Amino acid sequence: MRKGRIAPTQAMAKRRDDPQAMLRHVSGRLPLGTTPAERHAGWMALAAVANETPAELWEESISELLFDLGWRDREDPYRAPSPDSPTLDALRLLAGAMRANGRPKGVNTAVAAIARAVIRA
Secondary structure (H helix, E strand, C coil): CCCCCCCCCCHHHHCCCCHHHHHHHHHHHCCCCCCCCHHHHHHHHHHHHCCCCCHHHHHHHHHHHHHHHHCCCCCCCCCCCCCCCHHHHHHHHHHHHHHCCCCCCCHHHHHHHHHHHHHHC
């Protein structure tokens, strides 16, 4: 991102005339993250979004799912962990975070379909 705008990578620029190839490129890399916590949070983000959870409830749903899996907040073992992950960031962008002042709202059926496709793959 430069100056508040998303710039395409070379891989995306090569696919600019093929929306299906662009979608395969993005979805083939999900969930994002390098640590087990980021990957688990990413899978739970995909699960919450795939379930057509309204965007306003994504964070709460992801935290609850992570807690159910045994993840805890580092400082308080009785508190659910943070839902933040690179995957959640990507899903927010796909849901229009740049247009919606950073906060997508409601159910985005297209992003839910992408999340389901990633889970099925």
